[in-house]
Amino acid sequence: MTKTDIAKRVVGFVVGAGTTKIVGSIIQKNTEFEKKTDKVAVASASCVIGWMAADASTKYTDTKIDEIVNWWEKNVKPKI
Numbered sequence: 001m002t003k004t005d006i007a008k009r010v011v012g013f014v015v016g017a018g019t020t021k022i023v024g025s026i027i028q029k030n031t032e033f034e035k036k037t038d039k040v041a042v043a044s045a046s047c048v049i050g051w052m053a054a055d056a057s058t059k060y061t062d063t064k065i066d067e068i069v070n071w072w073e074k075n076v077k078p079k080i
């Protein structure tokens with residue numbers, strides 16, 4: 001496992017956890033519950049939606065990390 005892979009995993013975890021928390025909080029605070037089963041259903045759905053958003057944000061950050069590494073390898077490393 002390279003340093004880039006480690007960075008991607010750490011950043012992906014932080015971004016994914018944050019995204020899931022934000023999405024879940026938004027849904028929970030903007031939904032009215034008539035029954036207890038509604039609360040369980042909304043909580044479950046908000047987790048799934050949060051995970052979907054986390055996957056997308058993790059792919060985005062992975063791409064950005066790759067772009068930074070490629071830029072570094074092309075522009076900085078040859079001069080060192």
